[in-house]
Amino acid sequence: MPFIPHSDTDTQAMLEAIGVKNIETLFEEIPADLRKTEMEVIPDGMNELEVSRLLSETFKQNQRGLCFIGAGAYEHHIPAAVWDIASRGEFLTAYTPYQAEASQGTLQLLYEYQSMIAHLTGMEVANASMYDGASALAEAVLMAIRVNRKVKSPRVLLAGTIHPHYRQTVNSIVRNQQIELLELAYCTDSGTTVQAALKRYEDQEIAALVIQQPNFFGCLEDVDALTDWARQQGAIVIACVNPTSLAYLKPPGQWGQQGVDIVCGEGQPLGVPLACGGPYFGFLCGRQAQVRQMPGRIVGRTVDSEGKTGYTLTLQAREQHIRRSKATSNICTNQGLLVTAATIYMSLLGAEGLQRVAKSCHANTQQLVGLLTQIKGVELIFKSPFFHEALLRLNQPVEDVLSALSNKGIQGGIALKADHPELGDALLICATETKTPADLQAYATALTDIMQ
Amino acid sequence: MKTITPPNLLIFDYSSPGRQAHAQLPNATDMPSSIPEKFLRQDPLALPQVSEMQVVRHYTQLSQKNFSIDTNFYPLGSCTMKYNPRGIHRIAMQAAILNHHPLALAADSQGLLHCLYELQQYIKDITGMAGVSLTPMAGSQGEFAGVAMIRAYHQARGDNERCEILVPDAAHGTNPATATMCGYRIKEIPTAANGDIDVEALKQNVGPQTAGIMLTNPSTLGVFDSDIQQVAKIIHQAGGLLYYDGANLNAILGKVRPGEMGFDVMHLNLHKTFATPHGGGGPGSGPIAMSERLIPFLPIPIVTKKEDRYDWQTMKDCPQSIGRLSAFAGNTAILLRAYIYIRMLGKAGLHRVAEFATLNANYLMERLRTAGFTLAYPKRRASHEFIITFSNEKKAYGITALDFAKRLLDYGFHAPTTYFPLLIPECFLIEPTETESKDELDRFIEVMIKIRQEAKDSPELLKQAPHTLPVKRLDEVKAARELDLVWQSSTD
Numbered sequence: 001m002p003f004i005p006h007s008d009t010d011t012q013a014m015l016e017a018i019g020v021k022n023i024e025t026l027f028e029e030i031p032a033d034l035r036k037t038e039m040e041v042i043p044d045g046m047n048e049l050e051v052s053r054l055l056s057e058t059f060k061q062n063q064r065g066l067c068f069i070g071a072g073a074y075e076h077h078i079p080a081a082v083w084d085i086a087s088r089g090e091f092l093t094a095y096t097p098y099q100a101e102a103s104q105g106t107l108q109l110l111y112e113y114q115s116m117i118a119h120l121t122g123m124e125v126a127n128a129s130m131y132d133g134a135s136a137l138a139e140a141v142l143m144a145i146r147v148n149r150k151v152k153s154p155r156v157l158l159a160g161t162i163h164p165h166y167r168q169t170v171n172s173i174v175r176n177q178q179i180e181l182l183e184l185a186y187c188t189d190s191g192t193t194v195q196a197a198l199k200r201y202e203d204q205e206i207a208a209l210v211i212q213q214p215n216f217f218g219c220l221e222d223v224d225a226l227t228d229w230a231r232q233q234g235a236i237v238i239a240c241v242n243p244t245s246l247a248y249l250k251p252p253g254q255w256g257q258q259g260v261d262i263v264c265g266e267g268q269p270l271g272v273p274l275a276c277g278g279p280y281f282g283f284l285c286g287r288q289a290q291v292r293q294m295p296g297r298i299v300g301r302t303v304d305s306e307g308k309t310g311y312t313l314t315l316q317a318r319e320q321h322i323r324r325s326k327a328t329s330n331i332c333t334n335q336g337l338l339v340t341a342a343t344i345y346m347s348l349l350g351a352e353g354l355q356r357v358a359k360s361c362h363a364n365t366q367q368l369v370g371l372l373t374q375i376k377g378v379e380l381i382f383k384s385p386f387f388h389e390a391l392l393r394l395n396q397p398v399e400d401v402l403s404a405l406s407n408k409g410i411q412g413g414i415a416l417k418a419d420h421p422e423l424g425d426a427l428l429i430c431a432t433e434t435k436t437p438a439d440l441q442a443y444a445t446a447l448t449d450i451m452q
Numbered sequence: 453m454k455t456i457t458p459p460n461l462l463i464f465d466y467s468s469p470g471r472q473a474h475a476q477l478p479n480a481t482d483m484p485s486s487i488p489e490k491f492l493r494q495d496p497l498a499l500p501q502v503s504e505m506q507v508v509r510h511y512t513q514l515s516q517k518n519f520s521i522d523t524n525f526y527p528l529g530s531c532t533m534k535y536n537p538r539g540i541h542r543i544a545m546q547a548a549i550l551n552h553h554p555l556a557l558a559a560d561s562q563g564l565l566h567c568l569y570e571l572q573q574y575i576k577d578i579t580g581m582a583g584v585s586l587t588p589m590a591g592s593q594g595e596f597a598g599v600a601m602i603r604a605y606h607q608a609r610g611d612n613e614r615c616e617i618l619v620p621d622a623a624h625g626t627n628p629a630t631a632t633m634c635g636y637r638i639k640e641i642p643t644a645a646n647g648d649i650d651v652e653a654l655k656q657n658v659g660p661q662t663a664g665i666m667l668t669n670p671s672t673l674g675v676f677d678s679d680i681q682q683v684a685k686i687i688h689q690a691g692g693l694l695y696y697d698g699a700n701l702n703a704i705l706g707k708v709r710p711g712e713m714g715f716d717v718m719h720l721n722l723h724k725t726f727a728t729p730h731g732g733g734g735p736g737s738g739p740i741a742m743s744e745r746l747i748p749f750l751p752i753p754i755v756t757k758k759e760d761r762y763d764w765q766t767m768k769d770c771p772q773s774i775g776r777l778s779a780f781a782g783n784t785a786i787l788l789r790a791y792i793y794i795r796m797l798g799k800a801g802l803h804r805v806a807e808f809a810t811l812n813a814n815y816l817m818e819r820l821r822t823a824g825f826t827l828a829y830p831k832r833r834a835s836h837e838f839i840i841t842f843s844n845e846k847k848a849y850g851i852t853a854l855d856f857a858k859r860l861l862d863y864g865f866h867a868p869t870t871y872f873p874l875l876i877p878e879c880f881l882i883e884p885t886e887t888e889s890k891d892e893l894d895r896f897i898e899v900m901i902k903i904r905q906e907a908k909d910s911p912e913l914l915k916q917a918p919h920t921l922p923v924k925r926l927d928e929v930k931a932a933r934e935l936d937l938v939w940q941s942s943t944d
Contacts, residue, residue, distance in 0.1 A: 006808060010889070018814050040577055044799065093536050094733075096730075102524075102866060103732075106733065250494070276553075288937075302927045336730075344511055351499045387487070
């Protein structure tokens with residue numbers, strides 16, 4: 001019996017102690033007519049060797065190639081030590097640290113994580129993580145509404161340059177709470193949100209403005225001006241950012257005159273593998289004065305009964321297991337394991353390493369854009385500065401080109417037609433530090449062949 | 453002899469200017485940047501400057517300050533802390549899975565989609581439901597999705613007066629919090645003396661305002677509510693729907709299915725019932741399953757199969773969907789772990805999960821009863837978990853459930869869930885799971901008896917416990933009043 005340790009003798013002794021003849025008797029309180037059905041499609045069991053072989057074979061049907069896809073999940077080198085340590089049973093198989101004295105490892109690590117992510121974003125406080133970047137943005141919007149209580153009928157401005165999946169997620173999660181989401185038009189020349197789009201909201205009550213930097217198209221938004229505009233309107237400013245970029249780009253805590261109020265984003269670039277889309281983790285940072293409106297777990301440093309430093313979950317009165325229907329969110333767990341990896345990753349890279357990763361991504365993407373735009377029928381769509389993604393327009397259907405690239409061992413990016421038909425045959429590309437000059441050239445050569 | 457404990461350093465305390473894990477540095481680039489100065493970071497970034505070995509040693513040492521399933525019996529009620537098979541983790545950590553991008557073409561993702569499609573089919577089979585979406589990233593998101601679907605269902609029928617969700621007073625805190633997030637008012641339904649829902653109170657509280665009810669069965673009180681069919685009938689007759697909180701699915705796996713009990717929509721906690729690792733508080737994974745009438749509303753993306761090709765279904769294929777809940781398709785690599793677990797156990801193995809989880813719980817309950825501990829529901833069978841209360845011990849010796857819990861830590865056992873459900877004073881909710889041996893349960897029983905003796909002879913020993921862990925009891929009031937959430941270089 002897989003993973004069940006009972007010998008027949010054990011089972012017999014246990015049944016005798018209970019005073020029943022067989023295990024079935026233990027289910028006697030379940031009405032008999034409920035128990036007539038059987039599982040039909042679950043196959044017979046397999047041992048570890050067989051199931052290993054099965055999965056290896058199955059995943060051979062996945063095509064592999066050089067990955068130039070970004071759009072919210074990024075391929076980075078992950079130091080060996082990151083998952084060697086994160087996979088230790090003491091981290092992997094512990095649960096939420098309710099018993100603080102027996103969880104000091106996880107708790108101290110979460111405190112270190114909160115410190116690092118707060119420094120990276122330039123904010124005062126952070127929580128212990130959210131489910132992913134998109135759901136973290138939804139929770140950030142809900143937090144902004146709680147913070148900005150004076151607003152009567154909450155309206156939130158979302159830049160039109162935010163990842164479409166993030167906009168959709170925010171919509172799904174907040175739609176039943178009488179919050180109006182308004183999408184800002186973007187400039188088709190710069191690929192960014194411009195002041196002109198904001199003009200019509202100047203005399204209206206706005207609870208919050210959400211900006212993504214770099215935005216979905218890879219472009220850099222004029223975050224200083226946008227932040228200052230929103231603050232003048234009395235709106236909460238939410239920044240959705242890429243953590244790798246923040247070793248190189250200005251952190252949201254310093255945008256504009258006073259910085260933003262809430263920062264969130266996808267933590268995956270910090271040591272979490274692509275892994276088909278998850279598990280990742282979302283980060284959420286804010287200001288100390290608003291910490292009681294934050295959702296999710298928060299760890300604090302304190303002392304024990306003998307005055308020795310220790311760590312514990314704190315401000316639990318915000319949470320669902322205490323406040324039930326009046327909680328700041330229904331969120332229960334965080335993404336502890338992924339945060340464990342991210343904390344080890346940030347420690348290993350340090351400021352210098354993370355900045356080199358960021359600069360290397362930027363340089364590779366610049367170089368790739370240079371190579372690809374030399375090909376006939378390929379042009380760069382927007383003129384704005386970009387970080388490590390860029391949007392190209394092709395004179396052929398992008399879907400066909402991507403299939404052809406795949407046959408040549410290149411995962412060439414993603415087609416934007418479904419979410420942004422106004423951009424025509426647009427292709428979003430990304431090159432991280434994992435790409436060599438030869439890799440970039442291989443993409444250019446393959447695309448040249450296809451575009452002819 | 454007292455051991456000398458090493459100082460409790462943060463990773464920042466090892467930092468020294470100019471130190472670096474050099475092997476992790478990408479080569480410096482000399483390409484001029486096209487990004488104007490105004491976009492760039494001006495201040496130095498305060499990450500630790502440490503060597504690779506310092507990092508490895510620091511975090512290895514931190515790990516050793518944790519209790520975990522791999523190191524300790526962890527009978528945390530309602531959390532199903534069963535063994536997380538190492539082989540499954542190893543298989544899920546293979547390069548072909550780790551390096552696959554979620555937005556790769558469907559044609560390039562057929563292996564992944566095959567596994568996810570089969571998992572959808574398996575979950576239908578396990579739950580007795582007609583449709584499945586794998587995307588919710590945790591139980592709470594599954595709950596959210598389910599209640600949002602109930603709302604979408606009523607709205608699609610123009611039935612807009614339903615504004616209330618019924619929740620038993622014993623429910624998990626996520627249930628009322630979720631219903632609030634979906635825009636509903638909460639009505640609490642009391643529990644009868646035997647631990648089942650109070651059916652008379654339920655009858656009085658249903659009506660045209662009832663959108664639905666959120667239930668766990670077996671409930672958080674560790675008993676199977678045998679009135680469930682009647683409850684379903686009452687709710688359905690009032691036009692409401694039933695949500696099943698799958699937190700306790702381990703108790704009934706292969707024995708009875710929520711679909712047959714009359715539930716319309718439910719979530720599964722893969723990190724509980726399907727043995728995926730809890731990771732120190734996540735990742736979870738909370739797929740949802742639903743009856744036929746709710747299928748149009750299920751959250752995207754889902755996997756479909758046409759002839760022999762698999763594909764993603766998105767908003768354009770499911771216009772009534774409640775939408776997207778994550779950037780990609782949920783905690784995919786956790787879904788794969790659950791898929792592997794189901795393949796390893798097979799049909800027969802899944803049946804045995806509930807059988808041995810229930811055997812272990814009833815054995816532990818019976819032995820503790822015999823030893824003189826007070827059961828919350830002495831006349832009922834345990835499900836996969838049960839409740840004892842220390843009210844008598846509190847009266848007799850002045851010790852609380854918390855004191856008992858902390859003393860258990862000294863003996864190397866993680867404490868059961870304490871003070872939940874809120875209905876039972878001074879309680880432990882104990883869930884041994886099927887993967888613990890009789891020997892381990894016997895050892896736990898011995899220690900429980902021993903601690904009760906200590907409570908009688910030297911209560912201070914319990915009140916000041918734990919004595920053997922890296923820290924003693926922590927000052928939680930100070931933690932909340934003098935918030936210290938982020939390390940600052942100046943304060944050290």
